[in-house]
Amino acid sequence: MPAHLHTPLILQPPADAVSRFPDVVKLAHDLSLDYVHRRVVMEQALRAMGGALWRTLGADEALAAARQAAGTRILPLILDSADPAIQSLPWECLHHPEHGFLGKHLGFSLTRRLSPESSATADLPKGPLKVLLFTALPDDLDQEKERLDVESEQANVLEALDPLIHRGLVELTTPDDGRFEHFRQLLREQEFHLVFLSGHGKFNADPLLGETGAWFLFEGADGRGDPVEGKELAQAFSGTAVQAVVLSACQSGKSASADLGSSLAVRLLHVGLPHVVGMRESILDVAGIHFAHALCEALGRQERLDVALQAARSAIAESPTLTGPRKDVSGATEQSWGQWCLPLLYSRDPAQALIDWQFQPVPPQMPLERYHEIAGMSLPAAFIGRRRELRELGQLVCGDRPGQCLLTGAGGQGKTSLAGRLAQRLEARGWLVRAYTARRESSWGDFVNELLFCLQKPLSEQIDKALLRCRTEADKARLIARALLQQTSGKLALVFDNLETLQDPKTREITDKAVAAWLDACKPGSDPAPVVLVTSRWAIPGWEGDRRVQRPLGAPLYGDFLRFHQQLGGAPWGAERLRRLYVALGGNFKGLEFFHALNQVAGDDEAFLRQLEQSRKELQLYMAVEKLVGYLQPAERELLNRLRAYLAPTFADGVRIVAQDLAEPERLLRRLVGLSLVEVEIEPALHLPRYRLSPVVADWLREHEPEPTSEIEQRAARYQHWVFDNLLDTLEQALIAHEALRQSGLDEDAARFALNPIVPYFDRIGLYHTLLKEWLPALRESQNQELRADALNRSGKTCFHVGQYDEAKPFLEESLAIQRAIGDRAGEGATLNNLSQIYDARGDYDTARRYLEESLAIRRAIGDRAGSCATLFNIGHIFLENNDENQAIACWLGVYRIAKEIGNAQALAALENLAKSLGGSGLEDWERLSQQMESGE
Numbered sequence: 001m002p003a004h005l006h007t008p009l010i011l012q013p014p015a016d017a018v019s020r021f022p023d024v025v026k027l028a029h030d031l032s033l034d035y036v037h038r039r040v041v042m043e044q045a046l047r048a049m050g051g052a053l054w055r056t057l058g059a060d061e062a063l064a065a066a067r068q069a070a071g072t073r074i075l076p077l078i079l080d081s082a083d084p085a086i087q088s089l090p091w092e093c094l095h096h097p098e099h100g101f102l103g104k105h106l107g108f109s110l111t112r113r114l115s116p117e118s119s120a121t122a123d124l125p126k127g128p129l130k131v132l133l134f135t136a137l138p139d140d141l142d143q144e145k146e147r148l149d150v151e152s153e154q155a156n157v158l159e160a161l162d163p164l165i166h167r168g169l170v171e172l173t174t175p176d177d178g179r180f181e182h183f184r185q186l187l188r189e190q191e192f193h194l195v196f197l198s199g200h201g202k203f204n205a206d207p208l209l210g211e212t213g214a215w216f217l218f219e220g221a222d223g224r225g226d227p228v229e230g231k232e233l234a235q236a237f238s239g240t241a242v243q244a245v246v247l248s249a250c251q252s253g254k255s256a257s258a259d260l261g262s263s264l265a266v267r268l269l270h271v272g273l274p275h276v277v278g279m280r281e282s283i284l285d286v287a288g289i290h291f292a293h294a295l296c297e298a299l300g301r302q303e304r305l306d307v308a309l310q311a312a313r314s315a316i317a318e319s320p321t322l323t324g325p326r327k328d329v330s331g332a333t334e335q336s337w338g339q340w341c342l343p344l345l346y347s348r349d350p351a352q353a354l355i356d357w358q359f360q361p362v363p364p365q366m367p368l369e370r371y372h373e374i375a376g377m378s379l380p381a382a383f384i385g386r387r388r389e390l391r392e393l394g395q396l397v398c399g400d401r402p403g404q405c406l407l408t409g410a411g412g413q414g415k416t417s418l419a420g421r422l423a424q425r426l427e428a429r430g431w432l433v434r435a436y437t438a439r440r441e442s443s444w445g446d447f448v449n450e451l452l453f454c455l456q457k458p459l460s461e462q463i464d465k466a467l468l469r470c471r472t473e474a475d476k477a478r479l480i481a482r483a484l485l486q487q488t489s490g491k492l493a494l495v496f497d498n499l500e501t502l503q504d505p506k507t508r509e510i511t512d513k514a515v516a517a518w519l520d521a522c523k524p525g526s527d528p529a530p531v532v533l534v535t536s537r538w539a540i541p542g543w544e545g546d547r548r549v550q551r552p553l554g555a556p557l558y559g560d561f562l563r564f565h566q567q568l569g570g571a572p573w574g575a576e577r578l579r580r581l582y583v584a585l586g587g588n589f590k591g592l593e594f595f596h597a598l599n600q601v602a603g604d605d606e607a608f609l610r611q612l613e614q615s616r617k618e619l620q621l622y623m624a625v626e627k628l629v630g631y632l633q634p635a636e637r638e639l640l641n642r643l644r645a646y647l648a649p650t651f652a653d654g655v656r657i658v659a660q661d662l663a664e665p666e667r668l669l670r671r672l673v674g675l676s677l678v679e680v681e682i683e684p685a686l687h688l689p690r691y692r693l694s695p696v697v698a699d700w701l702r703e704h705e706p707e708p709t710s711e712i713e714q715r716a717a718r719y720q721h722w723v724f725d726n727l728l729d730t731l732e733q734a735l736i737a738h739e740a741l742r743q744s745g746l747d748e749d750a751a752r753f754a755l756n757p758i759v760p761y762f763d764r765i766g767l768y769h770t771l772l773k774e775w776l777p778a779l780r781e782s783q784n785q786e787l788r789a790d791a792l793n794r795s796g797k798t799c800f801h802v803g804q805y806d807e808a809k810p811f812l813e814e815s816l817a818i819q820r821a822i823g824d825r826a827g828e829g830a831t832l833n834n835l836s837q838i839y840d841a842r843g844d845y846d847t848a849r850r851y852l853e854e855s856l857a858i859r860r861a862i863g864d865r866a867g868s869c870a871t872l873f874n875i876g877h878i879f880l881e882n883n884d885e886n887q888a889i890a891c892w893l894g895v896y897r898i899a900k901e902i903g904n905a906q907a908l909a910a911l912e913n914l915a916k917s918l919g920g921s922g923l924e925d926w927e928r929l930s931q932q933m934e935s936g937e
Contacts, residue, residue, distance in 0.1 A: 003307055005109070006070035008078050008350065009062060017056045018085045024052045028089050035281035040766035041338030050095025050103075063096065067107075076109045076306060076350055077102060087112065090280060092313070092341040104313040104340055109306035111350045114269070124352075125193055125241050127359040129164075129299070130171045132192040133157055136178035136199035136218045138225035139391075155559035156289045157196060158566070159575045160296035165566055168361030169300065174563060176387040178219035180228050184236045191241045193354050194299070196292070198248040201264055201279070202227065214264035216247070223391045230267030237271055243354045244275035244305055246295070248288055265346055275305050275347045275354075283343075287336035290316045291343055302357050306350040309343060316340035330731060331767035331774075364569065383421045384567065385560030386414060389551065393422055396549065397493070397531045398429070404524065404532040406543050409553035410676045410694060411623045412590025415535040416497050418553070422533060426493045431531075432484065435495035436515075438502050444514055451480055459483055473514045477521035485528050492530035494522065499536040505631040508538045508674055524548060537623075539674035552673065552680045555587035555694065564589055568596045577608060584612055586695040591619035616699065625700045628675050639668045640677055641705045644698055645716035647743060648736045649681060649690035651727075657719045658712050686727065713744040721753065734758050751782045755790050763794070768802045780811075786827070789818035793831045805838050812838070826867070829858035833871050840878065849878045869895045869907040893933060896926040 018025055027049045034041050066075055079091045092103040092110060103110045135154055154174065164170040173190065175182060178199070186192075200217040204210060216233055220226035237245070245268055265278030283291075294315030298308035317340035396403040405422075407415040420435075427433045432454060436447040455463055463483045470476045484492045496519070502512040510516040519540075522532050524547040534540070544550050556564075561582050573581075585591035595615040620626070629637060642658040643650075652669065659665035669691065672678040677697055683690050693701070717740035724733045738758060741750035754775060762771050776798065779791035796812035799805070812835045819827040832855035839848035852875045859867040876891035892911060899907035908923060915925045 003303060004073045005304070005307070005351075006066070006073040006075050008076035009059075009066040010078050010080050011057055011059055012080050013056055013083075013086050014058075015083065018083075021052070021056050024056060024089065027052055031090060031093075032281060035339075035342070038282075038284075040335055042766065043338070046093050046101070046338060046341060047095050049090060050093035050101060051097075053089065053091060053094050054096055063099075067099075070107075074107060074109055074307060076111065078111050078113050078350065080113045080115070082115045087114070090341060092280070092344055101317075101341075104310065104317050106310060106314060109304075109310045109350065111306045111345045111347045113347065114266070124354075124356040125191070125243075127355045127357055128169050128171050128361060129194060129355050130190075130192045131161065131173070132186060132190075132195045133172060133174045134178075134183055134186070134195065134197055135174075136197075136216070138178075138200075138217055138219050139223040139388075154198070155557075155562055156293040157296050158559055158562040159578065160293045161300065162562070162566065162578075164300040166363060168363040171364075172566075174559075176383070176385065176390065178387070179221065180218040180226060180233075180236075183218065187236055187240050187242070193241060193243045195242055195245045196248060197245060200225075201247065203264070214267065216264060219391070222395065230264045233264070234267045234271040237268065237273055242273060243352075244277070245273060246277040246292075247279065248283075248292065265344070269346045269348070274349065274352050275345065277305075277309060277343060277345050280342045280344055283339055284332070284336050286332040287316045287339035287342070290336065299354070304350060304353065306345055306347060309345050313340045313343055316343075330735060331762050331765075331770035334767050334770045335765070383417055383424075384563045385556050386418050386421075386553075389418060389553070390421060393418075393551065394425060396547075397422055397426065397533070401547060402529075402531045403547035403549065404522070404529070404534075406534045406536065406540055406548075406550040407553060408536055408539050408550060408674075408676055409679070410588070410696070411537055412588040412593075412619065413553045414556060414589055415537075415553055419495055419497065419533040419535050423493055423495050426491075426531065429491075431491040431493050432488045433493045433495070435497060437497040438499050438512075438515070444512070448476075448480070451484065454487075455483055456487060459487055473517035474521050477518040481518075481522055481530055482527070485530060490528050494518075494530050494532050496532070496534045499534055499540070500538045503536065503538050503540070505538075505628075505675075508541055510540065537676045552676070554679045554681050556589060558582050558587065561587050561589070561592065564592055565596075568592065573608070581612060583695060584616055584699075585619060588619055588623075588694075588696065590622055591615055591696070594618040594622070616696065619696055620700050623696060625677075625697055626704075628677055629700070629704075631675070632671075635662050636668050636671050637705075638662060639665065640672055640693075640697075641701050642708050642712050643672075643678065643691070643693050644701055645708045645713045645744075646692065646720075647740055648720070649683075649692040650716070650719065651683075651688055651690055651723070654716065654719045654723070655691055657715050658708075660712070660715070683728075685730075710745060714746055717741045717744040717746055717749075721749075731758075731761065734761075748782070748784050748787065751779055751784065751787045751791075754779055755787060755794070759794055763798065763801075766801075768798050771798050772802075785818050785822050786824060789815045789822070789824060789827055789831075792818070793827065793834060796831075797834050800834065800837055800841070805841060809835070809838055825858055825862050826864055829855045829862070829864060829867055829871070832858070833867070833874065836874060840874070840881070845878050845881050849875065852878065865898050865902050866904050866907070869899050869904055872898075873907065873910060889929065893926065893930055896923075896930060 014020065031041070031045060031049050034045070077094075081087055091112065094102045094110065096102055099105055099107070102108050133154060158172070158174075161170050161172055165172055173186070173192070175186060187195075197216065202215045202217065204212050204214075214230045215227040216230075217225045217227050247265055247268075263278065265276045268276045279288075291312045295308050295312040298311040299305070303311070317337055393405055396405060407419055409415055423433045423435065434447070434451055434454070436444065452460065452463065463479060466479055467476060470479060481492070496515065499510065499515070502510050502515055504511050510519065519532070519534070522530055523545070529547075534543075539550060558579070562578060565578065581592070581595065585595070592615075595611060598611045598614060629640070632640065639655070639659055639662055643655065645658055646654065652666070655669050656665045659668065662668060669678065673680055673691070677693075678691050679694050680689050680691060682688070717737070720733070720737040720740040724730075724737045727733075734753075734757060738750055738753050741747075741753060759771060759775060759779075762768075762775070772795070776791055776795045780788060780795060782788045782791060792811045792815035796808040796810075796815065799808035799811065812831055816828060816831045816835065818824075819831060832851045836848040836851035836855065839845070839851065852871055856868060856871045856875065858864075859871060872891050872895045876888040876895070879885070879888035879891060892914065895907055896911055898904070899911065911926055912922045915922050
């Protein structure tokens with residue numbers, strides 16, 4: 001049921017707010033930089049920002065009266081101002097002394113309004129709610145900095161809307177074409193009420209940095225980014241039934257302080273849209289995913305958009321750390337908590353609903369025809385997913401010099417559907433497309449006769465006569481292909497489907513001489529050649545060459561798997577079950593069909609697991625796993641089983657590492673890949689292939705083969721560690737290496753690796769809650785006393801960062817006792833330094849100084865100059881707290897000299913910030929003082 005709301009309270013900032021409150025502008029600027037540089041934004045910073053904003057309003061009495069009048073109802077708050085400088089401030093952070101953050105408090109809703117425009121109220125469209133989920137992900141975005149996880153966001157929208165789709169309350173459209181031209185076509189030809197526009201946004205208000213304005217980055221025809229300016233984007237919505245647009249792009253809600261119209265969101269509002277949601281700054285993937293899921297769930301309860309947005313902000317701020325298979329040890333959830341205030345809503349009238357919900361919902365029916373034929377091939381009526389492959393292979397077959405492609409992969413991965421989709425596109429462009437499917441019921445003679453039937457007179461008569469003179473199948477193939485190319489002006493496409501049924505399992509050569517002859521005759525060369533699309537579970541030897549590529553297909557994306565589930569009319573089983581199903585079946589579409597063919601289950605966990613196990617067995621049979629493994633030579637089978645040691649994809653070197661004594665590991669790997677027992681993916685940063693077992697193959701091996709030896713597992717784990725040290729020093733690879741070390745029984749190595757580099761990384765970016773919950777408890781149980789002491793020290797330091805002084809002290813004291821017992825002088829010096837900070841925070845400066853002096857003595861004795869910098873820096877602060885500025889300056893000068901000599905960047909940065917906080921300009925102040933001291937001034 002939708003929530004009950006009170007009459008809104010209008011909040012109008014004073015016209016001179018920006019000039020009267022320069023501290024607010026400074027806080028807003030600093031906060032914006034934190035988001036730009038991807039720093040962890042703490043609640044204290046948001047509270048300071050929000051409190052300063054609240055004080056500019058002078059609305060304490062008005063809010064108190066409105067809150068009392070509202071009672072238990074939600075009180076809508078509308079921030080009303082047409083001043084660009086005022087609208088550029090982060091009002092979603094608004095913090096009230098009693099009620100806290102008003103932008104995420106579920107007793108309020110917070111909306112922006114440019115002016116109290118009066119407009120004629122149009123009749124609302126009738127339900128169901130028609131949603132367009134349009135995503136754009138160009139290929140040329142920076143893989144690490146700019147690439148949004150739009151697939152995950154799409155999957156979360158699908159999950160949230162799944163039960164509503166099954167009840168007939170929502171109709172969802174998810175196109176696979178990210179071009180602006182296609183977006184405009186959809187809006188012209190179909191009716192939508194809610195549009196999610198997900199991708200990358202760009203904003204520039206500085207003329208010195210180039211053209212000013214706001215853009216959304218669509219996909220160009222070549223897959224590269226196609227920036228569309230806000231005005232042009234807004235025009236696409238003219239004359240549509242769209243009631244609200246959710247811009248998931250970063251900076252889509254940001255405007256220049258001098259030009260409110262520069263905001264992408266405001267541009268859309270000006271075209272007449274009732275509601276527009278934008279993002280004030282760049283939003284992290286995890287925050288965007290939580291936001292999309294919560295927003296859709298609330299809209300499904302028929303909430304107003306402002307109420308749904310409030311719930312979505314709250315979901316980001318309070319998103320729990322996941323457990324079980326989706327457990328978050330990366331800190332991504334904690335890092336997103338400070339991003340709850342980034343979504344903003346511009347609304348002409350927050351009370352205006354998206355649709356008229358008074359309608360009789362009709363649950364979607366299973367399509368009578370799930371398949372249709374094109375050129376002799378049976379294809380799904382609706383193609384799902386593979387948008388990257390479609391774009392890349394579309395460029396191959398539709399380019400100036402069309403190429404040919406062999407699609408390989410396990411059964412059920414969608415090879416035939418992808419080839420058919422490409423063929424459909426060619427046919428729509430006027431190409432002649434014909435297909436042969438290598439099944440028992442298919443006749444090769446019928447395929448050739450159909451090609452001949454396509455020839456027109458007099459060419460057909462000439463070919464009939466010429467065929468009589470052909471001696472071989474290759475001669476016939478060349479003759480017919482040339483004739484068709486001549487007739488179609490080169491627009492000929494041939495599809496050869498399911499060729500694994502014609503291949504020798506041992507050599508993978510095509511055994512049907514006629515088909516082999518046609519593939520050879522159509523090979524690109526000096527003469528024009530047709531587009532040839534081949535699908536097979538197995539690679540074909542010698543296929544790749546000039547304008548010929550082989551494209552292995554891995555598992556479909558989770559979002560595509562969800563869309564196929566909804567197309568099949570499956571029951572709304574819930575997010576966790578759907579994800580479990582995806583993992584167990586490796587995302588395989590055919591496996592999902594098997595699952596749907598069994599009795600539908602919704603509430604019985606045991607029945608769900610039985611059904612899952614049965615469908616997994618059927619999928620193994622369909623993929624012919626046992627049969628394929630039976631074709632392998634002993635060395636090939638052994639390598640396949642050893643690859644189970646890798647819990648994540650590995651490079652070719654990693655395969656060689658576990659191959660050990662097996663001869664010719666490269667040849668063995670090619671054989672396994674060629675039979676689609678091993679999947680291939682391209683690592684985006686290094687552009688190198690990585691290899692992995694599909695879950696279905698791994699499950700079969702687990703049931704029929706012995707476990708890899710511990711030596712093999714440890715070799716694999718150490719290789720993943722090596723990859724982090726030498727190839728990919730990313731957090732993702734660090735987590736892979738740590739888990740591999742732990743699973744292989746190398747517990748001490750895993751703990752050492754966690755303590756450096758993983759824990760220091762989390763500490764550096766401020767993910768303290770992740771450390772305290774997910775990492776440090778297990779590390780404190782290490783049997784290695786040195787590692788245990790380090791973990792205890794870091795636990796105390798982390799507790800100190802979050803203000804848990806009582807918890808920090810015993811951790812540090814226990815660490816100190818162990819370090820003294822084992823003679824770890826460096827650790828002892830660090831822990832004494834950290835202990836001093838607790839007494840400093842409590843105002844016990846004498847005890848703090850005593851600990852620091854003891855720490856400094858140890859660090860000087862062992863030659864730890866970097867550690868001495870940290871301790872001297874803290875001693876300086878103790879002197880300053882005791883109003884002894886001269887002694888404080890002397891300590892900090894000592895830090896400056898050491899840090900400058902050894903190049904300690906961290907200490908120098910701290911000194912620069914300190915100089916500025918004391919009214920100076922930076923490091924030059926310390927240099928000047930140092931020279932004065934040396935000269936005796």
